[in-house]
Amino acid sequence: MRSNVIEKIVNSDLCIGCGTCAGVCPQKALGIQFNNYGEYTPVQEKNCLNECGLCLKVCPFSDGNENETDIGTKLYGNIDGINYLFETGYYLDSYVGYAPNFRQSSSSGGIVTWILTTLLKNNVVDYVICVSPQHNPDQLFKFETFSDVNSVLNSSGSVYYPVEMSEVIQKVLKVPGRYAVTGLPCFIKAIRLATQKNRKLRERIVFTIGLVCGQMKSKNYTKYIAAIAGNDSLKKIQSVYYRGKSPDKPASNYYYKFIDEHGSQHKIFWNEGVSEAWVNRWFTPNACNYCDDVFAELADVTFMDAWLPEYSKDSRGTNIVLVRSPKVLNIIQEGIEKAEINVSKISVEKVIQSQAGVIELKRKQLSYRLYLAEQKGLKTPEKRVNASKDIGILKRREIKLKAKMQEESKQLFLGCYKDHALDIKTFRAGMNPYINQIRQLRLLGKFALPIRLIKKISKVEGKKNE
Template identity: 70%
Template sequence: MKPNVIDEIVKNDLCIGCGTCAGICPQKILKIQDNEYGEYIPYEVQVCDSRCGLCLEVCPFNNNENETQMGAKIYGSTEGMKYLPETGYYLDSYVGYSNEFRQSSASGGMATWLLAKLLKEGIVDYVICPTPQKNPDKLFSFEITSDENSVKAASGSVYYPVEMSEVIQKIIEVPGRYAVTGLPCFIKALRLASQKNRKLRERIVFTIGLVCGQMKSKNYTKYIAALAGNKDLNKIQNVYYRGKSPEKPASNFYFQSTDEHGSQHKIFWNEGVSEAWVNRWFTPNACNYCDDVFAELADVTLMDAWLPEYSRDSRGTNLIITRSSFIDKLLSNEIKNEKINIQEIPIRKVIQSQIGVIDIKRTQLSYRLHLAEKNGLSVPEKRVKAVNDIGIFKKKEVRVKSKAQKESKEIFIVNYKNDGLDIKSFRNEMYPHIKKCRTLGRIRTLMLPIRMIKKMKNKLKEGL
């Protein structure tokens, strides 16, 4: 009998909670639930007798084919396709925004525009994307919609766990053409599942990927809400993660929660959200072993334009990478459309915009793999090799943030009582990690001029 996803992935703390295994299980004995850390994981409702191994074959954190190998099969023969190690396969890259959806979206609104366009033009019958639920226990879930207004209502980034088991079963049951949005690991899981299931392969006609630095648990949202002033976290009905303020740059967005009485609490990125995000609090362990920055198996990938010439604009701007000839043609034909404002941008600028995520998922990952190997941990094979020498500062950063990541989950549980979080006690217990991370931040700031000088010297040498 073959091993299953519980034995190999869940027990080794490598599950990202995408739900693909439960969605495709032929016996339907896998169900998805959240654990004490607010992370989704599968469990068996009855003992698996068949041990067919299908659940493991569709897991994005099992040792299946990597993104480069899969990308070559999906996109390698497409005319005009190019390849870079950072981005995977790509046709073209664009920068811009949707005039209609820009303000209501996390960045430039191009994801919402594209999904609405696909529905409006009858190119797809259904769109699958994370949708608000007004349920404190499940604030968001993947939903299937054929309505443009529902797509518009779902616009905005979601830093909250969602899982695909139910929508995968619906795709298998209900004929139609589907467009699915997802993070890199979710898109890979869908691609793996499509290899095993003809209906998924035929019915999922477009995948829309999002650049992802890390996922967050349900407890992350509870922590930020408590930090913003929410006392009863069980009464939250709605959260918005990327609010825009005209007087602030796009990077200093705000989190806002609304309770059952309509009371709202708001907190900006620079007021405490960044501390939890940057230092990887409430991040699933699986995220430590992801090397896909640009959702390499998606037909089109969207992200924030974190470049100096765009990030100061509070309204937000998108960068886009295309891999589907159809999507690329659709975008290029819309360049002169007054409803959207897009233009081509060099792929190197796109890579530059995500340099921080690339560092985390490539350079820092290599050291994480070294530590896992050293400690005898079971981790997936990645395209980067285990490396010990990434620099003293980076090694320290990885170790400090890894410890804070683990401790944040445990300390939250201790201080979460009666549907509320004792913020003061939580932060007191986290203070040793906060102090170390702040020290690392100061060192990074001091090192910046040194790095700039080195770059200038290298450019001068190249010019000689």
Template identity: 75%
Template structure:
């Protein structure tokens, strides 16, 4: 019998809960459900006796082909295609926004513009993306949408677990042309599944990727809602993760939750949201072993324009990496019709905009792999080499964030009772870690200052010779 996803992935805490295995399981014995930490994971309804191994072959966190190998097969022969290790394959890179959807979207509204236009012009029959559900236990899920208004209603970033098992089954049951949005690991899973299933290969005609630094559990949303002042977490009907305020830069967006009574609770990024996000609280373990920043297997990838020339604009701007000539043609048509404003931007600028994520998923990943192997944990074959020489401060940062990642999950369980979180005690228990991160930042700045002084002294010394 071939190894399966439960033994190789789930039992080693490497499941991201994408649902691809459950969607394709020939015996239909796999399902996706919450674990105690509010993360989706695959589980068996009964013991597998077929041993087909298909579930592991379509898992994005199994040791199958990597994104570079798969990208070469999908895009490598396209005329004008370029390649960089950071971005994978790409044709062109752009910065821009949609005139219609900019204000209602997390960034520039370009993904919403593209998806609604694909429907409007009859290029696709269905769009699949995360949509709000108004259910405190399941605030978002992947939905198959066939009209523009539904796509508009689903616009905005979603930092909440969703899974694809049901929509994958529906794609195989219902003929049509589908466009689907997803994070890097989800897009990879779909590409692996398409290699094994002809219907998926023929019916998924566009993949739209989003840059991802990490996923979050359901408990992340509960924590941020409690931090914003919502004390009845079972009454939350909807959340919005990326609200914009005209008086604040795009980087200082707000989270807002609305309960059954219509009461709203709001908190800005700089008021505590960033603390949980940057320090990897409530992040699934699988995210520690991802090296794909730019959704390298998507036909087009959208991201925030985290660059000085764009980030101060509260309205938001998208950066885009395009890999499919048809997408390029749609963008050019949108510019001509004045529906979008787009300009070319160097790929170096695109890479610069995601420098922090690249550091986490490449250099820091190399050290996380080293730590995992020291602890004799199952690790994955990644495109970065295992290293222990990434610098004393960075090594300390990686170890500290792993500890916070683990502690945040356990402490939430300890202080979450009857749909209420004891937010003060939780934060008091996490405070020593936050204090250490601040000390690390100060040490980092001091070390940078010393290096700069040394460089200046060296240059001045040469001038005096």
């Protein structure tokens, strides 16, 4: 019997829950459900009779499929004026700026919402597939297909909550038309793999809009942050906005806003506990540990925050835009001419600088994670970097500690969550030893550089005196 994604991907804990396998399965043998950790995962709903293996061929974490460089070369490699860097993948041009009319209600500069609404208004596409709020505590967000501008406007904002594409893929297969889709790098890769295998998907998905991504979070992450923000019943939360902006704070110190069924609100800022869970990888799916695509290399255009000192102080938010498709370049140029967007060119070096942390995470740190997994005999997906332990001793310790926190946060949550409430005290008591260790490590890191410098200077001085 040929294996499918359940055996090869889900059972090795390498599934990101994108839903593409379930979306394309010709027998509808797979469904997508939340597991106990609040991550989407495929389940076998019917026996797989013809064992076509299509689920594996569209899975971004399955071995044997083309990687981002191979697919990128086919999509963009022959475009006039195209450039390539290992960090970014292919690119034509890069911009920094914002869309004045969309900026306030968007995550960063609002250019994603501007481009999606422009595609609809100018009849370039018939449908936009993006992620929209559901006002349902069990499923706060989902991918939806829209043909009207207002629904796209209501879907602005980054969503740090699991979403899956099985339903929207089935819709594209059923309803003819031209579709634009937004997605994280692994989701866009899944779409590209699926379009390679299916003519209808290839003809109908005409625009792919990528978002830079450092990690995804489970549903339990949102519950945890809601609990520390002061929501006592997590069942009552009807909506979450993850990127609230305050005029008196830099763009990086955004807030999450939770609204319950009676309209009462709880807010929590990035520096009030959100960052601790985010940067230490609490509630991050294991699949994200094996991801090497920073810039959504297979998207026609990729958007990110301008995390550069000259922009990140501006509370209103600023985008960086990395363009790969000439069609998108034209749309951007028209937007500039009509003053619908306020952007200027930015060098690719600056683009890379703006995502230095994510690049380190997905390249150098990934090498070490692959090495650790190899040592443990764990199955890992094929990657474009090799396993290696060639990384500083403090970094090694940090990576190992974060991996422990990632796992511990998932398990501890299960023990501390009862009747839609989280026992925060017990959860924190379980996580505190790791937090203390990571603090000590950072302190050590602060001293390590001066000590290394002193040693170097002493060595030079020693040589001079010889």
